[in-house]
Structures are given as structure tokens and as C-alpha cells.
Amino acid sequence: MPMDLLNTLVEKGLRRELPTREEALAVLATTDDELLDVVAAAGKVRRQWFGRRVKLNYLVNLKSGLCPEDCSYCSQRLGSKAEILKYTWLKADEASKAAAAGVAGGAKRVCLVASGRGPTDKDVDRVSKTIEAIKEQNEGVEVCACLGLLSDGQAERLRAAGADAYNHNLNTSESTYGDITTTHTYADRVETVQQAQAAGLSACSGLIAGMGETDADLVDVVFSLRELDPDSVPVNFLIPFEGTPLAKEWNLTPQRALRILAMVRFVCPDVEVRLAGGREVHLRTMQPLALHLVNSIFLGDYLTSEGQAGQADLDMIADAGFEVEGTDTTTLPGHRAAAGGGCGSGSASSEDGCGSVCGTTSPEEPSVPAAREEARTDLVSVRRRGAGTDLAPNA
Numbered sequence: 001m002p003m004d005l006l007n008t009l010v011e012k013g014l015r016r017e018l019p020t021r022e023e024a025l026a027v028l029a030t031t032d033d034e035l036l037d038v039v040a041a042a043g044k045v046r047r048q049w050f051g052r053r054v055k056l057n058y059l060v061n062l063k064s065g066l067c068p069e070d071c072s073y074c075s076q077r078l079g080s081k082a083e084i085l086k087y088t089w090l091k092a093d094e095a096s097k098a099a100a101a102g103v104a105g106g107a108k109r110v111c112l113v114a115s116g117r118g119p120t121d122k123d124v125d126r127v128s129k130t131i132e133a134i135k136e137q138n139e140g141v142e143v144c145a146c147l148g149l150l151s152d153g154q155a156e157r158l159r160a161a162g163a164d165a166y167n168h169n170l171n172t173s174e175s176t177y178g179d180i181t182t183t184h185t186y187a188d189r190v191e192t193v194q195q196a197q198a199a200g201l202s203a204c205s206g207l208i209a210g211m212g213e214t215d216a217d218l219v220d221v222v223f224s225l226r227e228l229d230p231d232s233v234p235v236n237f238l239i240p241f242e243g244t245p246l247a248k249e250w251n252l253t254p255q256r257a258l259r260i261l262a263m264v265r266f267v268c269p270d271v272e273v274r275l276a277g278g279r280e281v282h283l284r285t286m287q288p289l290a291l292h293l294v295n296s297i298f299l300g301d302y303l304t305s306e307g308q309a310g311q312a313d314l315d316m317i318a319d320a321g322f323e324v325e326g327t328d329t330t331t332l333p334g335h336r337a338a339a340g341g342g343c344g345s346g347s348a349s350s351e352d353g354c355g356s357v358c359g360t361t362s363p364e365e366p367s368v369p370a371a372r373e374e375a376r377t378d379l380v381s382v383r384r385r386g387a388g389t390d391l392a393p394n395a
């Protein structure tokens, strides 16, 4: 990739202008020799909008496993043989206790997640009580709910209970969505994100990389996310759980993971880009470089797998020269917070950015997925502590 292309991407990022699909694809096609130039360029965009701050988020799995849906990547799916924790709804005080551990560890946002297709109205009541308990006991904490597909009125009820945000990921491109899940559609997912936005919840919607997708698929889903306009975009790297259909999909190198994060930063320059599941498994010792690209990570463990120790996360942030974002700082840049969030909100380029580019460009020739990497099953450990157990959480 010539330096002038990187310079163009930086200039566009600083202006909140959408790169072309070709430019986004070129980031993914860079060589290992060019990697540090790519990270440095995307790092300039990250620092422009978020300085050296890192927001910490903390996951509480309210209900684990036993899902009727068939998402291929998920250890909680129908028919999963993964030996994960399985339990039904945590009580409000149990969830609040788990959340408090994350907040004490430095988390600014608590993400309440439940397996399943979507909540019943009774489930929404239950989660509302949990949100109220967490808000009462942890001043200033942000709460995000992630409960699956929403029915009419549920987003409004969660908002009224005090939820700040709702997460529902697009995960992969529209054209390959049917290959990873058959029990619901891409359109269902888009609709739920829009319902959350319409209710005044801050939308969080992202992707999973490493499922065998092409570069064009990755660019498609990130451009679709930009169009959907979430405030935060979690980037997950597939954790190939034994006992799931994607167990053999070890497609990512640390270098590939960094290129993907850089591409997301260039396409969504002023959005909270969050490094999510698979961070330790795929970036390994290269994790600190990713802090130059993302401005948000999860602290501690994931839903069904264990992350590195919470203290190791904090040490990594400090050693890399970054700082944990406090509750007194607004995560999003002023123009986005004032506009009610949204990718490119208020940007002079939003007309030709978010709305019109996706779907009007001819799809590229599908590129060949990266060569399969050596399986690192030794790095995948099923969560055995925290929510749903008697053991202390990792925070």
C-alpha cells in the first residue's frame, strides 16, 4: 500500500469522511512489512477522536447456554457440545454483585447479556429490575442490554428502566448471513438495532471476523454498520469452540486481526471501536498494538470463555501509554454526543457516507480467505468463574 493511500485514509478519518470500498480493501491486503505504517496511520485517527483513553466494559452473562437458535459461531447454540456453564436467569442481586466487581475493576459500562432468540415481556421485567439494582448500587455506570431480537415496545421499556444502550451485532455480511445462522435473518438483526435506536438507546452493533469470510464480506459488514449508525462497534475474533460447527476455523493471525481493526477505524473513525471476544486468543502478545486502533475493550472474562486477568488488562493499558477512561469523561466526541450519536453524525460527508454507498457498488471478486493457521485450542478456556458460579469473577 503506497504511503499516499495511507495519508488519504488519515485525512478522511480526521474529516469523518467515508473511505471507498477499494481503500478499505487495500488496508486488508497490506503486507506484514507495511503493518506498522497501517497501525500508525489508523492510530492518528483514533487519537484525534479519543485521545489515549481506553473505555472498559464488563460482561455479565445473565443466562447461559440452552439457546434454541443455531448461530454456528456460538458455544450456546442449539446442539452445542461445548462444555460451557449452563444456567438460567441470574437474580437481580446476583447480577448486580457481578457487575459491581467489574465496576470496581475500572469498568465504565456493564453489558447484561442473555442467550436466546429474544426476551419475553416477563424477561424484560426481570432485566429491568436488574438494571435498576445495578444503577442504584453503582453511581454513573452505563448499562447495555443484549437480549436478542426485540419485540414491539421492549426497547422503550428497557430505556425506561434505565438502560443506556442495546447491543445486537450484524456479525457478518448480508450475503453470507444465511451460511452462519438459519433460525433468524440479517434483516431481523438490522430491525432490532433500529428499534433500539428509535427508543433512544445508544446502539452497539458489530461483527465477528475469522469465520471463513472474504475481505469483501468484512468490508460489506463494516460499511453496513456505518450505514446503520451505531455508537459503538464491537469487533470480535471468532473463538473456535470445540463442539461448535466452526471449531476448525482458525483463520486469523495477529497481523490479520490488526489490519481488520485498522480498517474498522478508518471506516468508522469517530465511533467507539471495541476490541471484543477473541482478543487474547488471536492477538496474543500483539494485544498492546491494538490499543492504537480501538478505544474500548472488555475487562476480564467473556460470556462463556475466560479472558486474561483483569489486572493484566490494566497493566497492558498503562504499559502501552494509554489511560482508563473515567466516568467523568464522555466517551464519544462532542459532535456525536450532541447529535445523539451515530457514525458520521453531523459530518459534512454523511450524505455520501452512511446512506448511499453501501449496496450501490458492484461486489468485488471474492478474495480467498487467509490460509488456515495452526489451531491454538490451548488458548481457549471455558469460563468456570464469576456469574453463575460460586467463584469470584475475573475483574
Ligand code: SF4
Binding pocket: 067, 068, 069, 070, 071, 074, 075, 076, 077, 078, 114, 115, 116, 117, 148
Ligand atoms: S448468538 Fe445468541 S441467539 Fe445465537 S445461538 Fe448464541 S445465544 Fe443463541
